[in-house]
Amino acid sequence: MSEVYAARRTRLRERCNAGGSAAALVSRAANVRYLAGAAPRDAVLLLGKREDLLVCAVPPDERPAEGRPDETLRVHVLSSPGGDPAVAAADLVAAQGADSVAVEEHHLTVARHRAIGSVAPGLRLADLGGAVEQLRVVKDEEEISCLRIGAEIADQALGELLESILVGRTERHLALELERRLVDHGADGPAFATSVATGPNSGLRGHAPTDRRVEEGDFLSVCLGATYHGYRCEIGRTFVIGTSPADWQIELYDLVFAAQRAARESLTPGAAYRDVDSAARHVLGSAGYREGLSPLTGHGVGLEIDEDPQLAPAAMGKLDACVPVTVEPGVHLPGRGGVRIDDTLVVRPEADGGPELLTITTKELLAL
Amino acid sequence: MSEVYAARRTRLRERCNAGGSAAALVSRAANVRYLAGAAPRDAVLLLGKREDLLVCAVPPDERPAEGRPDETLRVHVLSSPGGDPAVAAADLVAAQGADSVAVEEHHLTVARHRAIGSVAPGLRLADLGGAVEQLRVVKDEEEISCLRIGAEIADQALGELLESILVGRTERHLALELERRLVDHGADGPAFATSVATGPNSGLRGHAPTDRRVEEGDFLSVCLGATYHGYRCEIGRTFVIGTSPADWQIELYDLVFAAQRAARESLTPGAAYRDVDSAARHVLGSAGYREGLSPLTGHGVGLEIDEDPQLAPAAMGKLDACVPVTVEPGVHLPGRGGVRIDDTLVVRPEADGGPELLTITTKELLAL
Known part of the structure; x- marks a missing residue:
């Protein structure tokens, strides 16, 4: 199954790059699951400049109903409770040297969007729009x-x-x-x-x-x-x-x-x-x-x-x-x-x- | 019960006015229910400059579990399907002559916030923050x-x-x-x-x-x-x-x-x-x-x-x-x-x- 998720991420990355963003931060749970194989509570998927990461507030659950994270994907679990994986992911992508990241403006709240912006002030936040939802329309x-x-x-x-x-x-x-x-x-x-x-x-x-x-x-x-x-x-x-x-x-x-x-x-x-x-x-x-x-x-x-x-x-x-x-x-x-x-x-x-x-x-x- | 909801809205209005906003647009469902007695799907509560309004995408449900809208509150049901009550409420409050409205930035998505801003370009959008959540802490x-x-x-x-x-x-x-x-x-x-x-x-x-x-x-x-x-x-x-x-x-x-x-x-x-x-x-x-x-x-x-x-x-x-x-x-x-x-x-x-x-x-x- 790994190839399936990797291929989906490749398609998204192509759309992203065409839109001028080197990186994407996917936060809507169904979109995260589609691209990563699983969506632990509050997890976000970072399509990074150098590496893709599943950033989680809690470790992934192993029950089949919840899916299983794609094994080729690195899982990063926040060390402190109460942190926002989206904010941590923005920090990580800035550290990878990205200057812009596309986010899901139809899913992120204004307050989270602002928190993402403040953790990495040099990072330009673009809009990913419904790009993942569009990929999801046709099923395999x-x-x-x-x-x-x-x-x-x-x-x-x-x-x-x-x-x-x-x-x-x-x-x-x-x-x-x-x-x-x-x-x-x-x-x-x-x-x-x-x-x-x-x-x-x-x-x-x-x-x-x-x-x-x-x-x-x-x-x-x-x-x-x-x-x-x-x-x-x-x-x-x-x-x-x-x-x-x-x-x-x-x-x-x-x-x-x-x-x-x-x-x-x-x-x-x-x-x-x-x-x-x-x-x-x-x-x-x-x-x-x-x-x-x-x-x-x-x-x-x-x-x-x-x-x-x-x-x-x-x-x-x-x-x-x-x-x-x-x-x-x-x-x-x-x-x-x-x-x-x-x-x-x-x-x-x-x-x-x-x-x-x-x-x-x-x-x-x-x-x- | 009407007096209870009206008194809650008065308390919120006082906080809002103290923060420099004449009006507030409450979108988080539990907050809407707290202030209006009911929260039909996607409904928002407008604390207007002249009048308070419950703006709904669908007519309120009459089941007791869903609550019942405060009778002193005018209910406005959108005429076209698929409309966003928050956007409609922004339009209504601008028509009432308000120049600013406080919104729940921790609940509204970036995309909805932008849509609210574009329907009423002269309206300044302030942040209501967790004002209603704070009112809700102490129960009657x-x-x-x-x-x-x-x-x-x-x-x-x-x-x-x-x-x-x-x-x-x-x-x-x-x-x-x-x-x-x-x-x-x-x-x-x-x-x-x-x-x-x-x-x-x-x-x-x-x-x-x-x-x-x-x-x-x-x-x-x-x-x-x-x-x-x-x-x-x-x-x-x-x-x-x-x-x-x-x-x-x-x-x-x-x-x-x-x-x-x-x-x-x-x-x-x-x-x-x-x-x-x-x-x-x-x-x-x-x-x-x-x-x-x-x-x-x-x-x-x-x-x-x-x-x-x-x-x-x-x-x-x-x-x-x-x-x-x-x-x-x-x-x-x-x-x-x-x-x-x-x-x-x-x-x-x-x-x-x-x-x-x-x-x-x-x-x-x-x-x-």
Whole structure:
């Protein structure tokens, strides 16, 4: 794996040098992990002028879920407690003779940025911007394999829940049970706070579980994901509780399903982000649902659950192969509830069979 | 409750004006909640020149766990998705005729700070520093009452765990079960990631649960807390698994207990933070444990689990009455395990009975 991390750092260094900085200081945890193999608490990665260093406040943890620092990388642990690794790294890079270093201005606070500036007054601080986030968009097969295993775990956890009695249980208990099952099946942990929404709450994106209990006739929408070796996936499904769905429930479900399928089918290399969004939005809009929709139809996933690209009306850019994204349109009718259907897929060329569906739980409307 | 939030804002406004700023823009979530009663996602509080405003990206959630915005405060929800409430607030305060606004430089990123500066070029951005964090140190009785209920919930969850069979279960499962029980008993959720540490892991501060199973003869150390109405408390205990603890286990336990008691007894109004720390550290040091100790003996708790003050060797300042803190010394012997004992207490004058212990689970060495 060492070569992978070294190659990623080489790509970043090239971008940095092209931008006029000899060195870079990466502080955002997911970016540090991407380039160094692990991101111990508060650690920063220094792409130095002479040497790369992982600068840590605490020694790296050895648990597999936390990753393992690339062995070719020197690890520097601060000797005094309470020190800021970013400030120490600036000091180290100045000592290496660098006259400028690019930092992540979208992550560093103003106060930390100032502290970095004062420890090495001769050092010019440039902006690295989202350079690492951009490198992270296209995944390699090792990364996709972690997402695939995470998706299998989420499918298993969800499948087991469907076999249990649901009526009378609260949203909060169902969410906790799903999270326990994720861990049972080998997840590092949940990829994000599990959402369980019943009745009038169903169909709300990111609904935080309440003490409402599942009732006969409810829509039940669930959104969960597993983290596996740091990689986070997402699945969302909506079910109906009881023997026979009402007509409005069947209609709404079919509509959201059609919107979700349209967006999934538009996932091809070269497709504009906004076109994927509008594929789903057009189906919902044709049926009269334009207001109150989620501002996005999907987003990238990886070391964070919400990464670039954003599949949204104003997003600029086009999909590449090997970009994993969610497709998660939904409709919520205030006071009645609604439907969300959410998959994680990997963009693949048509010659390779088109988009690869990672979350394979059925999307038929199940009556539970 | 409205008067409470208005009074807090008045105190902050006085500090701000004394610092030369007519307005303040508070962005750190716990600070926003403290001053406004609620902190919807990404919301900022504007202490304006003419009017105070809660500026939100999404409408406030109505769940009790999230708090409820102070009714005397105007809530402004951004109309376009993806906007930054901090930038919008800067625009609003400039429109009110303010020429400067104090911002939280320890919380805002460099990129957000720049965006705020560019939307209102005539507006001078000053630094609010930790002014709100300082106001939050001393709690009122309403806040302490939330911590007390949270502590009761944590005591209950821990008590139930002790009645169950532990041998053979993994750290991760025990942690998940504790978190479920916290929610069962009415917590908003866990106050922080529950730590369960067995055998060689026991006694490690902040140990992330692994798949190691509880074995006969182990030390088992547990650290958990409940969030109740936003307030977070903490309790940690160490037990021994099996019928009779080994001599080294009894000795180590008694030592850490003595250190913890010494620190608890030093919690009086006017005591220096560092003296509380050294009370515990001195007991451990006299027995030869000086290296590898945690850098702090305790810390404040409230809307965040780790607040000011820090009870540490280099901390400056003195305790006031009505400051809730943890007291959590520990010793870990590499390869063997160790002991941590952690309580949440409120500093009270001797005339009121001295420090108020919120976490009342026994600190006898229980053999389970």
